[in-house]
Amino acid sequence: MPHGLFRRAAVPVVLAASLLTGGLASPASAQEPVDLCETLAVTITFDDAAYAGGDTATLTITVTNNGPNALQGLTTGSGGGQPNELVWDSSNWGELDSTDDAPGMSIGAGETRTVAGTGLVPATAADYGNVYVLAPFLLKDGSNTCSPAFTAEADVAGKVGDLTGKAVNVRNGAGVRGAIIAVYEISEESPCRAVTTSGADGVFTFTGLPAGHYIAQYVPPHGWRGTEGYSEEAAVGADNRPLTFRIERGASGIPYESPAGCPDIAPPTSAPPTTSTAGIAPAAQGRTAPALADTGGVPTELVPVGLGLLLAGGAAVHAARRGRARHPA
Template sequence: MPSSVRIRRAITVGALSTTLVLSAATYASSAPRTSTELPNLAVQSTRFDHYEYAAGDAAAVTYVLHNFGTVDAEKVVITAGGSGDPWELQITDWGGVGFGDEGITVPAGQSASVTLRGTVSAGSANVGRVLVAFAFGGANGDSDDSNNYGDARASVPGATGILTGQSYYDRNGDGRNDPGEGVAGVRVTVVGLYDIDRTATAFTGDDGRFLLTGLPVGNYELRVRPPEGWWLKYGDGVGSADVRANENGEQSLEVVPST
């Protein structure tokens, strides 16, 4: 073999067998490890320390990690996450698992908790929620990284916003909502999601427009029912809407005659 030729040139014959054994071990160690030789981290839970906050509050989020593998997960840190949205928790303490930290060890078959601490931003008050979302990994790999991610949300109540939009029929087929194309009598209902205890309904006027005011900011289910003789052109009449304090997202509801 080419390796034995190199060995003979470099050492004496008496040491040949010993060196060959070491060479074989070197080749074996470079072989890919099987899944049973790797850790298997999973995020089992992600929780804020309170259900509700106000802008400027301190908040903590605890991740519980479990290693289902037979090998310790070493130097576990955050490997991905953070969208940059203004309603994310502004982390000030990464709990030793930040992108530049040394990380922690999660022993095989055991769990470990990691707590991130930060401040609720003013952007959270605008949308009614604060979020975190991160993935974890160890320096020595993972046999299944599909479950290494965890996210959580908490409410930031108090602000209100509006929801508005227009229903129309594109009579001239130009792909635009032109003056005079509004359709009256379309029922628009919003139902609060998560912990928003609010339901409200409006009908479009002669110009096709509707307006709902005083809605707590946050996520809503949007239900649309055209009057008899009309159908929504797209969708089944159930969608979603996001109400924000300082923004106005226009809802466009295109309808077509049912016959």
């Protein structure tokens, strides 16, 4: 998926050492116990930025031993099973092979080694817009006291879909028009993908988005504020579900700023709207909206406040996506 890349952080998973070693651990360890979570640094990169289902992906795995002692029999396992998880086996990962007759990688203290590996991109990854690999590392003799897992992710182009949602008055469930919603790609740069506003019934729709995960952020109309935060992770494709932004009467305190990289949004002007529209209804800045009952409507003098403070959230979300997970042995 060229857009909507879902870069997930490694998720902590607690597994027993016997499960992580796949039964390869010998009763007696040849090495002193070592915490691989503290001593090992691994980066995994895909050879291409985007793939199609059925492609064979080549990965580069760079391993650094930051510990004071050499490591013997370093290896990793295998992956697959999730619809967008790379199907791979360590027998295709060079020295990191974990099969019984393979010695595993030997790496000295302070040394960095690089190997190549391959895996199959499942066809179902197109439903998610991405493919990922999650690789746990361990020692074949079972002497590691902690097994870190490292991740990498790449786009899978293919399917597109729609993203829908509604701005709702939390008091009575009525739709509220005039909320500004922006969709950001989940990546290091977090670029803005599209912007729209909620219609008279509170509903908004983004069409033709590539499958994948996004961050949807919103600013309520003038005189309203969010009750559950101002952003939510969204998905197009297999994980798709409608979004609901719950708002209530009250000042949001967010100044107007046109979101960088998004289609232009006209800033507020001095001319109040005369009719309800699904677009942005500008009004005079700094004026106080008349008090209304919570009917789900909006004040006649509607001031859409901008996405300025939300931009920081869009850029910060998923800022370090290739992390590692600690797996206590």
